[in-house]
Amino acid sequence: xxxxxxxxxxxxxxxxxxxxxxxxxxxxxxxxxxxxxxxxxxxxxxxxxxxxxxxxxxxxxxxxxxxxxxxxxxxxxxxxxxxxxxxxxxxxxxxxxxxxxxxxxxxxxxxxxxxxxxxxxxxxxxxxxxxxxxxxxxxxxxxxxxxxxxxxxxxxxxxxxxxxxxxxxxxxxxxxxxxxxxxxxxxxxxxxxxxxxxxxxxxxxxxxxxxxxxxxxxxxxxxxxxxxxxxxxxxxxxxxxxxxxxxxxxxxxxxxxxxxxxxxxxxxxxxxxxxxxxxxxxxxxxxxxxxxxxxxxxxxxxxxxxxxxxxxxxxxxxxxxxxxxxxxxxxxxxxxxxxxxxxxxxxxxxxxxxxxxxxxxxxxxxxxxxxxx
Numbered sequence: 602x603x604x605x606x607x608x609x610x611x612x613x614x615x616x617x618x619x620x621x622x623x624x625x626x627x628x629x630x631x632x633x634x635x636x637x638x639x640x641x642x643x644x645x646x647x648x649x650x651x652x653x654x655x656x657x658x659x660x661x662x663x664x665x666x667x668x669x670x671x672x673x674x675x676x677x678x679x680x681x682x683x684x685x686x687x688x689x690x691x692x693x694x695x696x697x698x699x700x701x702x703x704x705x706x707x708x709x710x711x712x713x714x715x716x717x718x719x720x721x722x723x724x725x726x727x728x729x730x731x732x733x734x735x736x737x738x739x740x741x742x743x744x745x746x747x748x749x750x751x752x753x754x755x756x757x758x759x760x761x762x763x764x765x766x767x768x769x770x771x772x773x774x775x776x777x778x779x780x781x782x783x784x785x786x787x788x789x790x791x792x793x794x795x796x797x798x799x800x801x802x803x804x805x806x807x808x809x810x811x812x813x814x815x816x817x818x819x820x821x822x823x824x825x826x827x828x829x830x831x832x833x834x835x836x837x838x839x840x841x842x843x844x845x846x847x848x849x850x851x852x853x854x855x856x857x858x859x860x861x862x863x864x865x866x867x868x869x870x871x872x873x874x875x876x877x878x879x880x881x882x883x884x885x886x887x888x889x890x891x892x893x894x895x896x897x898x899x900x901x902x903x904x905x906x907x908x909x910x911x912x913x914x915x916x917x918x919x920x921x922x923x924x925x926x927x928x929x930x931x932x933x934x935x936x937x938x939x940x941x942x943x944x945x946x947x948x949x950x951x952x953x954x955x956x957x958x959x960x961x962x963x964x965x966x967x968x969x970x971x972x973x974x
Contacts, residue, residue, distance in 0.1 A: 612654040616874035623872075624648035630773075637773035637929065639861045644769060647672070647869020659870055672870035675863065680765075683754055685864050686747030687832045692857025693747075693959070694836020695849050697927065699811055701953030704801040708919075708950070710903075712957030715923025716965045717899025718742030718892035723969075726888050734758050736973040738885055741768045742892030743962035744775070745925040746864070748829055752966045755825070755974055762871025763882040767889035769868055775926045778890070779933050782897040783921050791905070792941045794916040798949040808841040819964050825974060826967020833963060896924045900954075922951040925962035931955035 627645030631638035651658045651672065658672045669677070679685035702708055723739035730738060737758035740749050749768035753761045771778065784792075812834030820827040840849045876882070900920030908914045918937055922930045934951035 614874060616878050617652045617654065619878060620652040620872060620874045621649050624652070624869075627770075636776055639858065640769055640773045640865050643862050643865030644766070644773075644869045644872075647866040648872045650866075651870055651872060652874050659873065672867060675867045676870050679863060680750060680867055681754070683751050683828075685860055685867070686750045687828060689747050689857060689860045689864065690829055690832040691836035691839070692852045692860065693927065694812070694833040694838075695840045695852035696857065697833075697837055697840075697956050697959065698952075699808065699837065699956055700803050701949045702956050703803045703807060703811060704799075705950075705953055708953040709957045709961075710907075711900055711920050711923040711954045712959075712961035713923075714903035714920060715896050715900035715954075715958050716742065716961055718894070718896035718924075719965050719969070721895045721899075722888055722892040725891065729884060730760075733973055734760055736969050737761075737764055738888055739892065740764075740966055740969055741771070741885075741889040742896050743925055743966055744768075744772055744893060744896060744930070745959070745962045745966070746772055748925070748963055748966040751829060752969055755970055760881060760885055762868075762876060763885040764889075765868045766872060766877070766882075767886050769865070770886075771889055771893050772926050772929070775893070775924075775929045776933055778893050779897050779921055779924075779930065780937060782894055783901060783918055783934075783937065786898060786901045786905070787917050789941070791914075791917050792937065793945065794914050795942075795945050796916050796919070796947060796950050798946070805841070805843065809838065812837040812841070815960060819960075819967065823964050823967025823971055825970030826963050829963045829966065830960070833959070893924070897921045900924065900958075916945075916947060916950075919947060919951045919954050922954040923958040923961070924955075925958045927955050927959050928952060930958070 624645040627641045627648065630636045631641035631645060658670045719739050719742035722742050723735055726735035726738045733756045737753040737756045738760065740752040741764060743749060746765070746769045749764055753764045758764060816827070816831050816834045819830040836852055839845050839852060900923040901917050904915050904917035904920030908917065916938065918934045922934045924930050931948070931952040931954070935948040938945040938947040
């Protein structure tokens, strides 16, 4: 026992304690504040796990031979080969109802406008990192964890771990990040603008053709995005075809939840104190925050600009839902509208913008790969 205690002390580093605090904070936000617990809970717990003295989660020594631990094996199996992100996109696609977008296709422009953070951050990050790493860091602004992982992998970024942590952490913290930015850029009068929703029927044929057409168009415009778009749209096709209801339900719930847990705890394997608490990682986290803020600002400001030419004004808050954090961002805008006026229902419009942002972010990732890969 004394030998074990002495070994633990010899392997202890004060930075481990910092990571325990970070992990504990993420767990607190997940449980107490109920902020995307399916993401933050495994990331927070994993951050503590990999930073225990003598932890064998990443590497373990048996009879003097160092072998990969369970999390390293999981990382190689699901992240290094991009398997987890692609499978998760099937589940996300099965969750998405493109109906609100198909009834009002003009909402697509807000999804495009909300990608401003990617290109703004690319310019900023290129001042500190080489171009490929800067492009990989910029894709944090896609607000889409799977896209960030795939792009960073294909660009062979040295900072994949930090990029993954930033992308998923900020996705979970969207309820904290977005509201102050939205309020800063809008007036009370603008936030009170009502947007009556007119229910329109979308034919089954349209719903089936939409994911197929989007896949083809994305493949032509941004070939690098075709695997991500393809898996996302395949999941949606499972939902809309009408003959695979049980499979669609499995993809939405069991598959998506299972892969999310694996992703969260595998991402945490990259949060070892000696790699995480570095100036480069902290800078990447800062740039990721800038990307999310600029995404939100881009969507809101574009909506305000459009209002200059419209008779029937758009509530500029829906522009913020154009980031890809689905369905978190759409729900946030809806709740903010209700807080301003209990009769101001923005859910359908904000979700329509949100799903357009999901498509736009993947295409943006493909464009990044086209130019820098």
